[in-house]
Amino acid sequence: MDTKTGPVPACGPFVALVGATATGKTALSIEIARALNCEIVSADSVQVYKGLDIGSAKPTVAERQGVPHHMLDCADPRESFTAARYQDGARRCIAGILGRGRLPLVVGGTGLYVHALTYDVDFSRVVGDEGRRQRLRALAEEHGPDILYARLEEIAPERARAVHPHNVKRVIRALEIAEAGGAAADGYDFRKPLPGVDILMLGLKMDRAALYRRIDARVDAMIKAGLVQEVQGLLDSGVDSGLPSMQGLGYKEIANAILGRCTLEQAIADIKRGTRRYAKRQETWFKRDPRIEWFEVSPDGSLNGTLSSIIDCVSEWKACTMNRRG
RNA sequence: GCCUCGGUAGCUCAGUUGGUAGAGCAAGGGACUGAAAAUCCCUGUGUCGGUGGUUCGAUUCCACUCUGAGGCA
Numbered sequence: 001m002d003t004k005t006g007p008v009p010a011c012g013p014f015v016a017l018v019g020a021t022a023t024g025k026t027a028l029s030i031e032i033a034r035a036l037n038c039e040i041v042s043a044d045s046v047q048v049y050k051g052l053d054i055g056s057a058k059p060t061v062a063e064r065q066g067v068p069h070h071m072l073d074c075a076d077p078r079e080s081f082t083a084a085r086y087q088d089g090a091r092r093c094i095a096g097i098l099g100r101g102r103l104p105l106v107v108g109g110t111g112l113y114v115h116a117l118t119y120d121v122d123f124s125r126v127v128g129d130e131g132r133r134q135r136l137r138a139l140a141e142e143h144g145p146d147i148l149y150a151r152l153e154e155i156a157p158e159r160a161r162a163v164h165p166h167n168v169k170r171v172i173r174a175l176e177i178a179e180a181g182g183a184a185a186d187g188y189d190f191r192k193p194l195p196g197v198d199i200l201m202l203g204l205k206m207d208r209a210a211l212y213r214r215i216d217a218r219v220d221a222m223i224k225a226g227l228v229q230e231v232q233g234l235l236d237s238g239v240d241s242g243l244p245s246m247q248g249l250g251y252k253e254i255a256n257a258i259l260g261r262c263t264l265e266q267a268i269a270d271i272k273r274g275t276r277r278y279a280k281r282q283e284t285w286f287k288r289d290p291r292i293e294w295f296e297v298s299p300d301g302s303l304n305g306t307l308s309s310i311i312d313c314v315s316e317w318k319a320c321t322m323n324r325r326g
Numbered sequence: 327g328c329c330u331c332g333g334u335a336g337c338u339c340a341g342u343u344g345g346u347a348g349a350g351c352a353a354g355g356g357a358c359u360g361a362a363a364a365u366c367c368c369u370g371u372g373u374c375g376g377u378g379g380u381u382c383g384a385u386u387c388c389a390c391u392c393u394g395a396g397g398c399a
Contacts, residue, residue: 021363044363045361045362045363045364046363055363056363080361081361082360082361083359083360083361083362084359084360085360086360087360109363110362110363111358111362112358112359112362112364113362115358115359116359116360121359122359123359123360124360125359126359126360127360128360128361133361162357162358163357163358163366164357164365164366164367165366166365166366166367167357167358167365167366167367168365168366169361169362169364169365169366170357170358170359170365170366173359173360173361174359176360177359188359190358190359244361244364247361247363247364248363248364249363250363251363252363273352274363275363276353277353278363280353280354280355281356281357281362281363282363284355284356284357284358285357285358285362288356288357
């Protein structure tokens with residue numbers, strides 16, 4: 001579905017708001033959108049799935065307050081979404097928003113998705129082949145992961161050095177690219193700037209201890225809001241617990257409890273721990289991106305001060321960008 | 327009041343026949359090309375309850391002391 005008309009070219013300008021989970025991106029983004037006439041493009045690998053609402057902290061229609069949101073509910077949880085599909089869909093959304101004369105505001109914590117929009121990444125060079133992946137995975141399960149890595153070392157030694165032998169998913173993808181031939185693997189630059197696209201990147205950060213308290217409280221709130229029923233409903237409607245959509249935080253753990261693999265209490269503790277670790281990984285991902293301008297959110301999560309300084313920042317950038325273009 | 331067993335990393339505990347200590351979990355750091363809320367890699371953070379004593383050297387032995395649990399009165 002994403003290659004029929006060729007890759008969608010990137011365009012801009014747009015603003016991206018990133019940061020770890022539970023820092024308040026969603027609430028803040030809606031305020032910014034209202035103040036600056038934006039439409040929001042979500043960059044979240046779980047919110048793309050229909051029916052994964054509570055656990056993904058997807059903004060409700062009421063919370064969206066009339067601000068158009070894109071890249072939510074665009075996949076069935078029975079199918080597997082990909083970064084390439086995200087890039088394609090989100091680029092179309094950005095083009096559409098600009099066409100309407102409004103400012104696109106990309107909001108989300110999925111680093112790879114943000115990356116796919118803000119750098120010149122071309123996933124289309126080597127299309128993933130599910131059948132071959134399954135064969136390779138089976139090989140790794142039978143003979144151990146080293147057998148795949150040995151093959152990668154043989155045909156693409158420079159790529160092999162960049163991937164850990166035990167990281168089977170990465171080794172398989174690297175093999176896929178390497179086996180597709182030289183052209184696909186050559187000139188690979190994961191951080192190539194997008195020529196001619198102005199992007200303003202804003203990051204939210206919060207004191208670690210405060211963030212962890214917020215995460216714990218949010219998980220409890222999700223349970224109260226009916227996360228267990230949501231997961232039960234997904235399972236009842238034929239969504240297998242092994243699917244990619246069900247590997248999201250909150251979904252795999254609650255499914256485990258429902259399937260009798262652990263107690264609900266244990267599942268809740270696992271979600272909290274998993275989400276804390278996830279937040280840490282997100283910080284690691286975004287920390288190294290020098291383009292991001294960081295804003296500190298107060299430990300109580302109140303956004304007032306942050307909102308006005310961000311709006312100032314965006315307005316200034318807008319004026320600057322228009323000058324340069326006009 | 328007496329007896330017994332404990333007090334070592336954030337938690338649960340191991341250990342040193344005397345040479346200042348290590349597991350699990352939690353945590354911290356990092357990587358990142360079509361699964362990315364996924365996947366993977368690295369790391370022990372410590373007044374060994376306190377004060378004295380013996381000793382070249384004490385977390386380890388001794389005394390006292392504080393503290394927790396249990397038992398006997």
